[in-house]
Each structure stands twice: as C-alpha cells, then as structure tokens.
Amino acid sequence: MTSLTPIVLRQDEFERFRALAYQAAGINLTEAKKQLVQSRLFKRLRHYGLSSFQEYLRLVDSEGENGNEMRYLINSLTTNKTDFFREPHHFRYISQTILPDMIDQAAHGRRARRIRVWHAGCSTGQEPYTNAMTIADTLRGQGMWDVRLLASDIDTDVLATAKEATYSAEQLEPVPAALKERYLKRVMGRMDQYQVTQDLRGMIAFRQINLNEDAWPIRADVRFDIIFCRNVVIYFDKPTQRKLFGRFQRLLVPGGYLFIGHSESLFGINDAFETVGGTIYRAPDETESVAR
Ligand SMILES: C[S@@+](CC[C@H](N)C(=O)[O-])C[C@H]1O[C@@H](n2cnc3c(N)ncnc32)[C@H](O)[C@@H]1O
Known part of the structure; x- marks a missing residue:
C-alpha cells in the first residue's frame, strides 16, 4: 500500500x-x-x-x-544547479587573459596550437558549452587550433541532458545574442527549444566520472591546460577536497589553470596553487612540488 x-x-x-x-x-x-x-x-x-x-x-x-x-x-x-555564463568573470579571464597569452605563445613557437580542458562536475552541460563558445569565438580568425573538452559528472541523468544539448530560450538568456546566433539552432517542432550546433558539440566528450574514485578513466599521458571544478566540492569534506585538488594539480600542465566555485577556496587545502583572480588559480611551474 x-x-x-x-x-x-x-x-x-x-x-x-x-x-x-x-x-x-x-x-x-x-x-x-x-x-x-x-x-x-x-x-x-x-x-x-x-x-x-x-x-x-x-x-x-x-x-x-x-x-x-x-x-x-x-x-x-546530487545538487545540479547550473547556468550558462555562471560566474561570468571566469569566461572573461579565459577570453581576455588565457587565450591571448596562448595565441601569442603559439605565434612564437613556444606552444602547440592545442588546448585541453576538463569540466569536472559539469551537470547538465551549460558550463562546458559556455566555455566551448567562449574558446571557439576567441579563436575565430586565429587559424586551426585543436581544442577538446572533457565534461564529466557522477550523475548519469544530467549527463544525458548535457549530451542532448537542447535548452529553452529562458535557460539561454545569459548567452550574448552574437553567440546565440553562431552556436545555437532552433529545434524544429519544439517551441522555444534550441540545440547547440554540431561543431561545438563535437568539441566536447561527456563521460561519467566519480571524482572520489581512485581510478579515473583518463589516459596517463593526458595533461589539461584548464580544469573547471565549480560548485562541486562544497559537498565534500576537507580531506576529500585536499586529495582531489592534489590530483587535479598533477593532471594540469605546469602553469595550468584551476577554476572553482564562488563559495569555494583552496585556503588551507592546497597552498601550491597561486591565486590569479577571483576563484582562479594557477598550478606551479614545478610539478615536483605537488602536495600529496
Ligand atoms: C551544483 S552542480 C555544479 C555544476 C557546474 N559545475 C556549475 O558550477 O554550474 C554540482 C555537480 O557535481 C556533481 N557531483 C557531485 N558529486 C560528484 C562526484 N563525486 N563526482 C563527480 N561529480 C559529482 C553533481 O552531480 C552535480 O551535477
């Protein structure tokens, strides 16, 4: 009964x-x-x-x-709240600081024209799609770049929504008009629904990854230029956070960037990262100093 x-x-x-x-x-x-x-x-x-x-x-x-x-x-x-362009200063930092620097380095032969990003705890996809739009748009007219984003979550329901890449006009409100025009297409026969373009979707691989599992399905030779893990660790205790940020540090290229959520901090958790902006951190250039 x-x-x-x-x-x-x-x-x-x-x-x-x-x-x-x-x-x-x-x-x-x-x-x-x-x-x-x-x-x-x-x-x-x-x-x-x-x-x-x-x-x-x-x-x-x-x-x-x-x-x-x-x-x-x-x-x-799980709590899956997310938005397009949530904490917009993160995406401004990518388009105005990180990418111009990468473009300059590539122009001088100091780096490959390749960018690897991980969105750990991506929920229903708004965060990685925001970043893919930001990167694609900033690199327009800059020749060929090989850009790949890994977007993961523990929750298989949100991942299914993320892969579908279809959002309502209301959800898309924070997306600037020019980006909507370029990276979203109206879904025929569905009122007010828009799908992220195939090109942008093709940049992102969605995968289920439990951040608290010891073995992550990430190839041993992969290093990321940028890791996003925003509004995820608020649900983890300090020892769990310490272990996780140490693992992220080892997966970043020297000088790679870590973005965390507005109410999160590395204070007392990991002091190897350097603060370069509001909740934006840079891994040390010396990978030897990784905290375990
Ligand atoms: C509040 S959402 C944040 C989404 C996005 N990063 C943002 O800031 O807008 C937190 C996400 O973390 C995921 N999550 C919680 N525990 C996790 C774990 N152990 N491994 C991977 N993802 C986890 C949840 O499923 C949820 O989708």
Missing part, C-alpha cells in the same frame, strides 16, 4: 543514506539535508510501493554498490 502522506525518515535510516552517499560519491550530507533526502527518496518509495525507508535500503543493499538503485540514489541526492 502506498500513501501520499510522506513517510518519515528515521534518524538511523538517514545515517545509512548519509554513509552510502559519502562512500559512493564523497557527498557529505549534513543534518540540514535530512528533509531533502526524505522528500527526494519518498518518490522512489512510492514508485516501488514500499512502506518504509528501511525496505528501500534493503532494496539498495540487495543490488550492491554498482546496482541500478544505487545509481538512482546518487542521482537523486
């Missing part, structure tokens, strides 16, 4: 969900998130016709850590 009156999540059940979210994704569910966990998972109880969170936990346990229900659980506990 299912009921429409929400079933109350007991403290011991909440503790179990907390432990599962932490073990699987490094997500630190504070006490304040109890109500949110209850309402999000109550939908699942109704879906299965279960009458307690205890029964639901048994279902999750029976399928194991790689089971479908575990995937559903993590997808429903």
